[in-house]
Amino acid sequence: MDLTIILSAMKVIGYGLGTLGPGLGIGIACYGCCVGSARQPEIAGRLFTNFIIGAALAEALALIGFVVAMIS
Numbered sequence: 200m201d202l203t204i205i206l207s208a209m210k211v212i213g214y215g216l217g218t219l220g221p222g223l224g225i226g227i228a229c230y231g232c233c234v235g236s237a238r239q240p241e242i243a244g245r246l247f248t249n250f251i252i253g254a255a256l257a258e259a260l261a262l263i264g265f266v267v268a269m270i271s
Contacts, residue, residue, distance in 0.1 A: 214267060
C-alpha cells in the first residue's frame with residue numbers, strides 16, 4: 200500500500216475520533232439535565248436553557264473537527 204493512502208486514512212479516523220469527546224459531553228450534559236429536572240421540577244426551564252447552551256458549545260467543537268477533516 201502507498202504510504203500517503205495510509206496516512207490519509209489515519210488522519211480521517213483521527214478526526215472522526217475527535218468528535219467522540221463532544222458527543223460524550225452532550226450525553227453527560229443531557230443526563231445531568233434529566234436528573235436535575237427529575238429532582239427539582241420547578242427549575243426544569245432554567246436547566247433546559249443551560250443544557251441547550253452547553254450542547255451548542257460542545258457541538259461547535261465537533262463541527263470544527265469536521266471542517267478541519269474536510270479541508271485537510
